Amino acid sequence: MSHPTPLARLEPGESLTERTYEALRDAILHNALPPGTALSVPSLARQLNVSRTPVREAVQRLIHEGLARHETHRGAQVSAVDIEDLRQLYLVREMLEGLAARLAAERLDADALAGLRGILDEHEEVLAAGGDDAAHIDLDMRFHRRLRDIAGNPHLAAALEPIAGRSHMALHSLWRAEEAPRLALEEHRRIVDAMAGGDPALAEEAARQHISRLRVRLSRSTPRGPQDRDAEAADRVAGSEGARPEGTGGGAPA
Amino acid sequence: MSHPTPLARLEPGESLTERTYEALRDAILHNALPPGTALSVPSLARQLNVSRTPVREAVQRLIHEGLARHETHRGAQVSAVDIEDLRQLYLVREMLEGLAARLAAERLDADALAGLRGILDEHEEVLAAGGDDAAHIDLDMRFHRRLRDIAGNPHLAAALEPIAGRSHMALHSLWRAEEAPRLALEEHRRIVDAMAGGDPALAEEAARQHISRLRVRLSRSTPRGPQDRDAEAADRVAGSEGARPEGTGGGAPA
């Protein structure tokens, strides 16, 4: 059996456009269509056995969300998220995940808490079973997606979704099953604990620190860092309780 | 001369899809297509003298950015941003505008500063000349858009753009040329002053307070506010210098 297409068959349900979009999106986020892959509309249409129209619309949606890039008369290709992109993405994510955690903490109920804990437990199992990178990234995505669902602010979710998506894309090429996954899980736990403890401000701070540390680890793993010095220091020092509400913080006043 | 269409003629330049999108977007943001207006693809195509394809794609883009809503087999219509939406939008905007102001302050150069000050001056003139709501809203949009351009983070700009767009849509139905425009201008000035003073943290705080106060004024003008009490108090007290970096802030730790 040959594998001319890495795309999952379209699942039944919504419109063709919607299903095509989801198939492509999942393929990209799971790295089945790695960055740089050309997204030729006619070719995808043939592979998925649909006409070009829904594929075209799905690809445009991907472009809007930044999962693909577009050049006139040259078509689309899966975005490459480079280190600088990721750094900038994390700056935005830090604010938004913090807000999401705060709102989610304010609205937390038993079901929501159980759902989050369930994801954490699954995550723990995956890590214990030996690190499967893809599985870890998937659980990371599910955790954060669940969190913003609980937050109950659709505008926040809409803003955060593409940013989180692009962040996760980059992980496929950056994470080599080191310590990072375990650190991430620990930090997820800290967020959930703050939420369960009924402390929205602490939850916000924990979520911000989580992203902030991802950014710092990124800086460490790459020999670029100009002004990342102080951030690294903050990461080394920061305890588990909400230190400065500033999280990343700008420089001191002139 | 009859006005069968409130849509500006398509401006020459980019692709038809792009120009159609911009025409529709501007019409919505300037309230030429008020919330609830049906966006029938064939009808718009006739009015704009293009085929349905570019119109369809433009409408989908609007939907994606939240300027229009979509129901299956029922087409799209211009979104209605209600009070609750606006409150939730402001929560997100507060974080993002704060980040934008901080980043912009860090990257500020003479040109950028002159550009911002120019907008402020124009704004002052408009207010002095007597309040034209539409002109004010337009300048407000231009100010914030310029700010995020200066910030130089495309991911932030992409996240903020639709949120700011929807926020501004709502103003058409909410602002009745009272004190709000002047307050907004004063707060814009405070942001720019902090940036000019080389204080990114203060700029961030000023931007957050700006949005936070918009939200509080919103709560005051509508008899809803459940937990807005403390926010109103904060607004009354807050001085011009960066008080708590928290801005809106959650409660104290348990």
Place this chain on the structure above:
DNA sequence: GGGCGTCATTTTACATGCAATCTCGCCCTG
């Protein structure tokens, strides 16, 4: 007179046609 089924119209969602444009490999030239 009011509720209900029916039908015409309109629209969406998808399919396909087509010209202009781009890419890329091949061949010709020096």
Place this chain on the structure above:
DNA sequence: CAGGGCGAGATTGCATGTAAAATGACGCCC
């Protein structure tokens, strides 16, 4: 053998065709 131009094929961008579905008006029956 290197370099440049050329042409074949593929792709984009836009236009249009079409079945299925929804809406709303109309008339009919009770």
